[in-house]
Amino acid sequence: MTTTGKQIFTTLEADGTLTVEVGETQFPDPKGNQVLVKMEAAPINPSDLALLLGSADLETADYSPGKLVAKMPEPFASGAKARHGQRLPVGNEGAGTVVAAGEGEAAQALMGQRVACVPGQAYAEYAIADAGMCLPLGDHSAEAGASSFVNPMTALGFVENARMDGQRAIVHAAAASNLGQMLVKICQADGIELVNIVRSQSQVDLLKGIGAKHVVNSSDDDFMKQLRAAIEATGAFYGFDPIGGGKTVDSCFKAMEQVAASKMGDYNRYGSNQQKKMHIYGRLDLGPTILTPSYGFGWTLTGWLLTPFMAQAGQETVGRMRQRVLSELTTTFASSYKRKVTLEEMLTKEAATEYRAMKTGEKYLVTP
Numbered sequence: 128m129t130t131t132g133k134q135i136f137t138t139l140e141a142d143g144t145l146t147v148e149v150g151e152t153q154f155p156d157p158k159g160n161q162v163l164v165k166m167e168a169a170p171i172n173p174s175d176l177a178l179l180l181g182s183a184d185l186e187t188a189d190y191s192p193g194k195l196v197a198k199m200p201e202p203f204a205s206g207a208k209a210r211h212g213q214r215l216p217v218g219n220e221g222a223g224t225v226v227a228a229g230e231g232e233a234a235q236a237l238m239g240q241r242v243a244c245v246p247g248q249a250y251a252e253y254a255i256a257d258a259g260m261c262l263p264l265g266d267h268s269a270e271a272g273a274s275s276f277v278n279p280m281t282a283l284g285f286v287e288n289a290r291m292d293g294q295r296a297i298v299h300a301a302a303a304s305n306l307g308q309m310l311v312k313i314c315q316a317d318g319i320e321l322v323n324i325v326r327s328q329s330q331v332d333l334l335k336g337i338g339a340k341h342v343v344n345s346s347d348d349d350f351m352k353q354l355r356a357a358i359e360a361t362g363a364f365y366g367f368d369p370i371g372g373g374k375t376v377d378s379c380f381k382a383m384e385q386v387a388a389s390k391m392g393d394y395n396r397y398g399s400n401q402q403k404k405m406h407i408y409g410r411l412d413l414g415p416t417i418l419t420p421s422y423g424f425g426w427t428l429t430g431w432l433l434t435p436f437m438a439q440a441g442q443e444t445v446g447r448m449r450q451r452v453l454s455e456l457t458t459t460f461a462s463s464y465k466r467k468v469t470l471e472e473m474l475t476k477e478a479a480t481e482y483r484a485m486k487t488g489e490k491y492l493v494t495p
Contacts, residue, residue, distance in 0.1 A: 129153040130163065130227070132252030133470055133495070134216055137179055141211045143204035145183045149193035149470045150214075152251075160231035160258040164242065167269035169221030169249035170462065171473070171482045171491040172277050173369070173409055179217045181207070182413060185480050193471045195479060203413075218249030218493070220276040222269040225261075226253075233258040240264075243272040250470060252495045262449055267456055273492060274462035277433065278306040279452045281408070284436045285367050286313055287444060292404070296320035298358070298366030298383075300375045301411060302342070303330035303487045305462055311339045312459045320361035324354070324375070330487065345378075354382040359389075364403045367431065372412030376405045376428060377419055384422035398423015406431035411485060464492040 188197035302323035387401035
């Protein structure tokens with residue numbers, strides 16, 4: 128038996144033509160520890176946009192009901208050669224009600240419950256999800272639980288990763304985001320020092336308003352002075368950057384080295400011995416990551432993704448993180464949305480251009 132319903136698909140052709148459409152599809156009955164979730168709410172996160180729209184030209188795209196066709200510019204079209212011709216579902220996370228369950232004990236235990244899940248195809252009326260990755264929401268609504276995985280687990284992952292590496296302070300860029308606000312609250316509760324980098328005075332005020340102590344504004348003329356002072360005050364030589372392109376990482380390494388060098392007794396042409404580490408976990412800027420030879424050799428730049436971190440952290444740590452998310456779902460990990468859209472509405476020009484801009488405080492929620 129199968130269940131029929133609507134679902135968003137995205138297809139990139141070799142000539143750079145991107146088609147995103149609402150299609151009707153059949154969802155198979157779940158097996159083993161799978162569950163079938165009738166989706167009620169799914170957020171549009173930055174991590175969804177690379178597959179959904181990428182860098183496609185949305186201004187010149189052709190829009191029709193439940194469909195958009197756009198051109199993907201180079202080098203992004205050829206850079207995604209592995210997906211050419213594939214009709215792919217989209218949507219990392221969401222929430223809904225389990226309407227069918229496989230024969231596995233974990234799946235059967237969720238039957239009829241409202242859950243948050245990570246199906247990887249959440250922009251749909253139904254989705255198959257692994258019971259082990261579902262979080263029963265109890266009395267919480269689907270809207271409250273829709274964003275309970277990607278941002279909360281990522282923010283918690285940063286703190287867990289810092290502890291694993293023996294760090295007690297973190298630098299975070301683009302810190303006024305929904306995830307950034309969660310990180311402020313986590314660090315306050317856990318006694319972790321946090322340096323927040325934002326780009327406007329309104330974002331400074333926003334974070335200060337929720338208790339952030341160290342907030343530096345990259346738009347200010349004395350940004351580097353602010354950053355150095357915050358790093359010196361906190362001892363933060365370890366950070367996370369969702370911007371990726373441009374000079375954000377470079378600025379962090381530079382400020383870290385200048386703080387470390389100021390404490391050296393003797394000059395060393397190779398720089399300080401202070402180890403500095405930055406993790407890129409997103410690509411809000413698709414341009415090149417610019418690094419300059421101005422901070423010695425004691426630095427590491429690496430990528431960070433949630434799923435590999437969870438595998439490294441282990442089931443006990445991940446289980447503890449998930450329970451914390453559930454217990455603080457309407458406080459630390461609460462998400463707000465600018466607008467709710469149906470599957471068809473998310474493919475209109477007005478909606479697509481707005482949510483792809485990824486502006487602070489303008490998150491969209493899909494309600495299939």
